[in-house]
Amino acid sequence: MSGNLRKAVLLVIDVQNDFCPGGKLEVKEGDKIIPVINQIMGKFPRIVATQDWHPQNHISFASNHKDKNVFDSVTVNGIEQTLWPDHCVKGSDGADFYYLLDKRFFDLILRKGTQPELDSYSAFFENDKTTSTGLAYFLKGLGIEDVYVGGLATDFCVFYTAMDSVKLGFNTFFVVDASRGVNVPEGRVEKAVRDMKNAGISVVNSKELIFM
Ligand code: VGL
Ligand code: ZN
Numbered sequence: 001m002s003g004n005l006r007k008a009v010l011l012v013i014d015v016q017n018d019f020c021p022g023g024k025l026e027v028k029e030g031d032k033i034i035p036v037i038n039q040i041m042g043k044f045p046r047i048v049a050t051q052d053w054h055p056q057n058h059i060s061f062a063s064n065h066k067d068k069n070v071f072d073s074v075t076v077n078g079i080e081q082t083l084w085p086d087h088c089v090k091g092s093d094g095a096d097f098y099y100l101l102d103k104r105f106f107d108l109i110l111r112k113g114t115q116p117e118l119d120s121y122s123a124f125f126e127n128d129k130t131t132s133t134g135l136a137y138f139l140k141g142l143g144i145e146d147v148y149v150g151g152l153a154t155d156f157c158v159f160y161t162a163m164d165s166v167k168l169g170f171n172t173f174f175v176v177d178a179s180r181g182v183n184v185p186e187g188r189v190e191k192a193v194r195d196m197k198n199a200g201i202s203v204v205n206s207k208e209l210i211f212m
Helices: 030-041 135-141 154-167 188-198
Strands: 008-013 046-052 073-076 079-082 108-112 146-152 171-180 202-204
Touching: 008 030, 008 154, 030 146, 030 171, 046 135, 046 154, 146 154, 154 171, 154 188, 171 188, 188 202
Parallel strands: 008 046, 008 146, 046 108, 146 171, 171 202
Antiparallel strands: 073 079
């Protein structure tokens, strides 16, 4: 790992009420990552936080599909879509950042999944794999070389963000203790971590960053 974080950014992915315990799409122990993220944010010169930010008629909501259940899969416009409970409806309390997350560190807040017909797990590209969120241009414009990723959920938005990051040529780091996953079906988080490693993403613990 490089000896300094000068050209690094931390991406804080979707640390929102709906993904934390008590939320509409709660991730087990999702709140456990908050002290970790709050602590490491102080180490980074740049922080970008994302919010899943859906309209009520979003295609990812099972409630918007006839005779479909949560966790079913459908194909919309040629793109496979997992169906979720209604979550992170733009402007709702569930879409707010989790209350203990220290928002003062954020340089940029990026909202994604805002189009009714298209979901966006990655913070870089929407799920059609071509529609850019603009984040790559922002980071490249700042001369960022190293991208650290943490947040919710390991096996969805964190995973797709990290995979796009490495494909875009950034040195990419998955901060394992700053993330938790949905893990449905069981084993999905483990597979996501394996796939990230195989793609050249470094798996790091926040403790390794404390001394940088
Ligand atoms: C996410 C499922 C649906 C995530 C967002 O942030 O990982 N997961 N929408
Ligand atoms: Zn979503």
